[in-house]
Amino acid sequence: MGATNGVGTAQENDRHRTEPPATMLSSLGIDIIEIHHLRQALQRRPRLTARLFTERERAYCDRRADPVPHYAARFAAKEATAKAIGHWLRWQEVEVLNDESGRPYLVLAGEAAALAHIEDGGRLLVSLSHSREYAVACVGLALPTDLDSDESLPRGVWT
DSSP: OSSSSSEESSSHHHTTTSSSSOEEEEEEEEEEEEEHHHHHHHHHOOTTTHSSSSSSHHHHHTTTSOOOOHHHHHHHHHHHHHHHTTTTGGGEEEEEOOOTOEEEEEOHHHHHHHHHHTTTTTTEEEEEEEOOEEEEEEEEEETTOOOGGGGGGGGOOOO
């Protein structure tokens, strides 16, 4: 994936600054997916996982007895991230990882990181869940309170 900007773990967030800036929740994105739809798509197009998910995401999901619900949750997280940021993103620029305790966090790269103002102290919070039928993700975008421009706020709305 090359150079990335981590969002989620304290070590990644505090790597370039000593004190994180004050942030406020700016927007939310949520997405739900029917797991069987993704299962069908992956059966029809086996290379789709490589297009949608990073190598680390694939390694995590493929270790599971049934990887599809885990892929579905990550797909929902990518969609929810785009909704929170207000802009469609490249699939590989949004990566869903898990810390040592299993808690998910997002790592953004490229345009996704720029749109989320990661270098300015922007943060994304993610929550994932799935049942037998559905996977859901919610992403909150917290922006630094000192961002002046209204242009930096998300504007996109999707269903």
